Amino acid sequence: MSALDWIVVAGYFLVVVAIGWWSKKRVHDVADFFTARGRIPWWLSGISHHMSGYSAVMFVAFAAVAYNDGITVYFWWPLTIGLGVGIGAFLFAARWNRLRAKHDVKSPLEYLARRYNLPTQQVLAYSGAALKVVDIAAKWVAISVLLKGFADIPLEVGIIFTGVATMAYMTVGGLWADVLTDMGQFVIQAVAGFAMLFAVMIELGADFPVTMWGDLPDGHGDPVSGSVTTWLIIAFLFVKTFEYNGGMWNLAQRYMAAPSGSAAKRSALLSSALWLVWPLILFLPMVAAPLIVPGLTAGEESYVALSKELLPAGLIGLMLAGFFSHTMAMVASDSNVITAVITRDIAPVLVPKVRRLTERAQLTFARVTTVLFVSLSMTIAITTRGEGFVLDTVVQLVAATMGPISIPLMLGLLPWFRRIGPTAAIVSWAGGLLVWYVVRYQIDGSTEAAIVGLPLLTSLVLYLGIGFLKPESTPESEELVMSLNTDPDGTDTDDGRPGRDQVTTG
Numbered sequence: 001m002s003a004l005d006w007i008v009v010a011g012y013f014l015v016v017v018a019i020g021w022w023s024k025k026r027v028h029d030v031a032d033f034f035t036a037r038g039r040i041p042w043w044l045s046g047i048s049h050h051m052s053g054y055s056a057v058m059f060v061a062f063a064a065v066a067y068n069d070g071i072t073v074y075f076w077w078p079l080t081i082g083l084g085v086g087i088g089a090f091l092f093a094a095r096w097n098r099l100r101a102k103h104d105v106k107s108p109l110e111y112l113a114r115r116y117n118l119p120t121q122q123v124l125a126y127s128g129a130a131l132k133v134v135d136i137a138a139k140w141v142a143i144s145v146l147l148k149g150f151a152d153i154p155l156e157v158g159i160i161f162t163g164v165a166t167m168a169y170m171t172v173g174g175l176w177a178d179v180l181t182d183m184g185q186f187v188i189q190a191v192a193g194f195a196m197l198f199a200v201m202i203e204l205g206a207d208f209p210v211t212m213w214g215d216l217p218d219g220h221g222d223p224v225s226g227s228v229t230t231w232l233i234i235a236f237l238f239v240k241t242f243e244y245n246g247g248m249w250n251l252a253q254r255y256m257a258a259p260s261g262s263a264a265k266r267s268a269l270l271s272s273a274l275w276l277v278w279p280l281i282l283f284l285p286m287v288a289a290p291l292i293v294p295g296l297t298a299g300e301e302s303y304v305a306l307s308k309e310l311l312p313a314g315l316i317g318l319m320l321a322g323f324f325s326h327t328m329a330m331v332a333s334d335s336n337v338i339t340a341v342i343t344r345d346i347a348p349v350l351v352p353k354v355r356r357l358t359e360r361a362q363l364t365f366a367r368v369t370t371v372l373f374v375s376l377s378m379t380i381a382i383t384t385r386g387e388g389f390v391l392d393t394v395v396q397l398v399a400a401t402m403g404p405i406s407i408p409l410m411l412g413l414l415p416w417f418r419r420i421g422p423t424a425a426i427v428s429w430a431g432g433l434l435v436w437y438v439v440r441y442q443i444d445g446s447t448e449a450a451i452v453g454l455p456l457l458t459s460l461v462l463y464l465g466i467g468f469l470k471p472e473s474t475p476e477s478e479e480l481v482m483s484l485n486t487d488p489d490g491t492d493t494d495d496g497r498p499g500r501d502q503v504t505t506g
Contacts (some may be wrong), residue, residue, distance in 0.1 A: 005317030012188070012321035013165055016181055016328065020169020023176035029359040033174035033366050034106045034340040035256045038097070040179055042263035046270030048182035048333075049254040051189075053081065053244060053275070055330040057142040058282070059323055064299030066286035070220025072228045074283050080237040081244050082275030088245030089268035094261030095413045095484040096252045101260070102488055103480070107340035108252040108409070115412045115477050116422040118349065123426060125345045127433070128249065128405050132338050133377050136331050140381035143327040149304035150320055156382050162328060163378040170332040170374075171367045175257060178332045185325035192315070192322040193282050199310035200285040203292055209284050215291055227448060235453030239403050242456070246413075247406025249341065250333040261487045331374070339369045403456025404432025407463050417464075418481040421472020424463050432459030 031037050040048070065073040099105040109128070112121035144158030153161075169177050201208045213221035224230055245268070246252035254271075255264040286303060289296075293305040307319050343366045347354045357365060408425035411417045436455035439446045 002313040002316070004314045005320065008314055008317030009321050009324070012324060015184060016165065016325075017169050019180045019184065020173040020177040023169075023173030023180060026176045027172070027174045027363070030340075030343065030362045030366055031104075031106055032176070033363060034336065034344075035100050035253065036175045036179070038100055038257060038259050040175075040254075040257040040259075042258050042267045043270060044179060044183060045254045045258045045264070046267035047186050047274070048179040049085075049251055049267055049271040050274040050278075051182040051185050051326075052178075052250055052254065052330055052333040053248075053271075055139045055142060055327040057139060058279075058326070059303045060142045060145050060300045062283075063286045063289075063303040065226075066283055067289050067296065067299035067302040069226035069228065070216060070222065071283065071287050072223055072225040073286075074280055075223040076228050076233045076236050078275050078279035078283075080233060081240045082272050084237060084241035085244050085268055085275060086272035087241050089265050089272060092245040092410060092413060093255045093264040093268040094487075096246055096255035097258055097261045097264040098484045098487060099413075100256040102483055105256070107344040108246060108249045108256070108337065109341050109345045111480065112409065112412065113345075114480055116408070116425050120408065120422045120425045121345055122349060123429060124405055124409060125341050127429070129338055129341060129346070131402070131405065132249075132334055133373070133380060136334050136374075136377040137380035137384065139327050139331055140378055141384070143323060144381070145300060146304060146320065146323045149301055150307070150316065159378050159381050162324065163331075163374055165324075166328045166331055166335070167371055167374050170335055171370045174366075175253060175336055178329065178336055179254075179257070181325065181329050181332065185322070185329050188318065188322045188325055189282075192319045193278075195311065195315050196285045196307070196319070197281055200288050200292065200306075203310060204288060209288065212288055212291060216287070217290060220287060220290070229447070229449055232447070232449040232452065235449045235456075239452055239456055242406040242410050243402045246410055247402050250330075250337040253333070253337050253340075331377075335370050335374050338373050339366050342369050342373070404429050404436070404459040407432070407456070407459040411463060413481065413484060415481055415485065417467060418478045419471035419473040420463065420467025421470070421477075423470060423472060424465075424467035427466055428459040428463035431462045432456065 026036070027033050062073055062077060096108070099111050103111065105111050109121055109125050112124060140159045140163060141155070143162050144153075144155045147153040147158035147162075148155060169181070173180075204212060219225040224233070244251055246255070254267060258264040258267050285306060289302045289306050293302060293309055296302055296305060307316055311319060343354075343362065347365070347369075354362075354365070407428050411420070412425070432455040435458040436451070439450050439454055
C-alpha cells in the first residue's frame with residue numbers, strides 16, 4: 001500500500017460519511033429509516049438489491065474456490081442467484097412492496113403476526129436475528145483478512161475500524177444512506193473490476209480468456225468441478241430463490257422501498273440481470289490467478305496476491321475501497337433490517353411500552369439498536385479470530401438455515417398457500433433446522449448438497465403437507481394475503497389489468 005493507495009481509501013471513507021450525513025436530512029421517523037417511505041427509484045433499488053447481495057467474502061472465500069476449482073464457482077453461486085431473483089421478480093417483489101403501501105409494514109417480519117400468529121413471528125425473528133449476527137461477523141472477518149493481506153493490519157484493528165466507520169453513517173442515514181452507498185459501491189466496483197480484468201488481459205495476452213482454459217489445471221473450465229455437483233447447484237438454486245427474494249430480510253427492504261409493485265418488479269429484473277453478467281467479469285481474473293500467482297497454499301489470499309502482482313499504486317487503494325464498500329454496504333443493509341425487526345417485532349413484545357414511544361423516540365431507539373447489533377457482531381468476529389470461519393459460516397450455516405427460516409416467510413405471501421396456518425409454519429421451521437443439525441453434525445460424510453438442500457426441502461414438505469392437511473387460516477389472514485395481488489390503486493401490476501384486493505374466504 002503506497003501513500004496514493006491510502007489517499008484513495010481515505011477519500012472513500014470521507015464520501016461514505018458525507019452520504020450518511022446528507023441522508024440524515026431525509027430521515028424524520030422510522031418509516032424513513034427502514035423503508036424510505038417507498039421513495040427509492042426502481043433502478044436505484046435494483047442496483048442496491050444486487051450490491052447488497054454480497055460482500056468482501058466473495059474476494060476471500062469464493063476467490064479461494066475459483067483458485068482451487070475454477071469457473072464452477074460462477075455456476076453454483078451467482079448464476080443460481082440471478083435465476084432465483086428473476087423468478088422472484090414475478091412471485092415476490094411486488095408483494096413485498098404492497099405490504100408497505102397497503103399495510104404500513106416497516107419490517108419484513110411485521111406482517112407475520114397477522115398472517116400466522118405472534119409465536120410464529122417471534123421464533124422466526126429470534127432465529128433469524130441470531131443467524132444474521134453470525135453472518136455479519138463472517139463479513140467482518142473477510143474484510144479484515146483483506147486488510148491484513150494488503151497492509152498488514154491486525155485482524156482486530158481491521159474489524160474495529162470497519163465496524164466503527166459503518167456505524168458512523170448507518171445510524172444517522174438509515175436506508176437512504178445504505179442505498180446511496182450501494183450506488184457508490186457499484187461505481188467503484190465497476191472501475192476496480194474492469195481494471196483487474198484489463199490487467200489480467202495484459203498479463204496473459206489479448207486473447208484472454210479464450211486460450212487460458214488449456215493452461216489451467218484440469219477441471220478448472222468445467223461447470224461442475226471439485227466438490228461441486230449438479231445436485232449442489234440445484235440445491236443452491238432453490239435456496240437462493242428464497243434467500244434473495246426476501247428470505248435474506250435486507251433484500252426484501254429494497255422491494256418495499258420502491259415506489260410501487262411494478263417498480264419493485266423492475267428492480268428485481270435489473271438485479272437479476274446484474275447477477276447473471278457482472279460476477280462473471282469479476283470471477284474471470286480469480287479463475288486465471290493460478291497462471292499468474294501459482295503455488296499459493298491458501299486460496300483465500302489469491303485475490304490479494306493478484307492485486308499486488310498486477311495493479312499499480314492508486315488502483316490497489318481503489319480495489320481495497322471496493323472491498324470496504326462491499327462489506328460496509330451489506331453489513332449496513334443487514335443492520336438496518338435487523339434493527340427494524342428488533343424495533344418493530346421483538347422489542348414491543350418484550351417491553352410493551354415501546355409501542356407507546358413517540359416517533360422521535362422510536363427513531364432514537366432504532367439508532368441505538370443499530371449500534372448495539374453491529375458491536376455484537378464485531379465482538380463475535382474478534383473472538384473467533386476468523387479460523388475457518390468465513391467459508392464455513394457463509395456457505396454452510398447461512399445457506400442451509402436460511403431455507404427453514406424463509407419458507408413460512410416467503411410462501412406466506414402467496415395466494416396459493418393462504419390457508420396454511422401457524423402450526424405448519426412453526427413445524428416446518430423446527431423440522432428444517434433439526435435436519436440441518438443432523439446432516440451437518442451427526443452424519444459423517446454428508447455432501448454439501450445435502451447440507452444445503454435437505455433442510456429447505458424438509459421445511460417445504462412439512463409446510464405444504466401439514467398446511468394442506470390442517471388448514472388454519474382466518475378471514476383476516478386470507479384477506480391480508482389476497483390484498484397483495486394489487487397495488488393500492490387497484491391495478492394488478494403483474495399484467496396491468498384491474499384487479500381485486502380481496503376474494504371471498506372460507
